[in-house]
Amino acid sequence: MSRAKSTDRIGIHEVARAAGVSLMTVSRAMRGVDGVSDATAKRVVRLAQEMGYFPNSAARALAVTNSTLVGISLPTLLNDVFADVLSGMRRTFEKAGYSSVMDTSDYDPDRELRWAERTLAWRPAAIILTGVTHHPTLRERLARERRPVLEIWDVTDDPIDICVGIDHLAAGMELGRHVAALGYRAPAYVGAPPGVDVRADKRFDGIARAFADVGAAAPRRVAVTGGNSFAAGSEGFGRIDLTEPPDVVFFLTDNMAFGGMMAAERAGLDVPGDIGIVGFNGLDLTSVMTRPITTLATPRRQIGEIGAQHLLARLNGLRPGPVTTLPVHLQPGATTRAV
Known part of the structure; x- marks a missing residue:
């Protein structure tokens, strides 16, 4: 036809x-x-x-663009988190007849900006960004483009267009309150250096608020680079001063928490007898461990699926709500105990 x-x-x-x-x-x-x-x-x-x-005049205008191409920017694919998000998005786009082009920013706003400029030159139907904090030039550029933009993984009251994610500050507070309620009062935190991952910074702030609410000091922050790997978690634990050890250590991800737990046991510490270990994301790793890590499960695949569905709605002339905040779920494990 x-x-x-x-x-x-x-x-x-x-x-x-x-x-x-x-x-x-x-x-x-x-x-x-x-x-x-x-x-x-x-x-x-x-x-x-x-x-x-095309459902309306705005959507018809997309017919002169690459109307089935969606550009996707993710920070990294070297962990399960964004791989799960991407999997949820791609299945939904393919089902609707759309293809995608993807690149990683390595948490660098300048690199994300350069990727966006290259991708916009192809006149894609839409753009997907990770997080809600970007280079100021990028936000202005996308506003001028007047094409659908989806921000994923984080939420804000002022998205560029639409956003689907979780409230990272609230997630950190929920996890911190659970651990503080067990009786822990001397926390530490192992993750990326401040300012590298804005979402991680929000979670750290949430944990710190939870411990402040019970009169405890803010977590000692230990910065590591090199991604969210087992090795990074082990390295981060090794940087903790054990002459005045914390009673619980929060990690950026479950993978890092596993590496930290192995390092703690090599140092002769019992988990959770001597020290508690806490992760984040509820990765598949935690479901196969003999001692599941205490963590907070995030709806990564659902963020991808729902985000893609909302973006498709925008492309077809509909108007979903600008902000969609999905719930997280606490998973108490065997790496913490009542103190």
């Missing part, structure tokens, strides 16, 4: 009639939401594109 010469006469009713499906099925297929088989969704999207169907 060739593209219709006049898109003004093509609407959702014509697409539904041509595909032999209901209006709801067309709407679901175009937005990439569940309830439609993959085969039907692909057929509907292909027909809609061939017929030149």
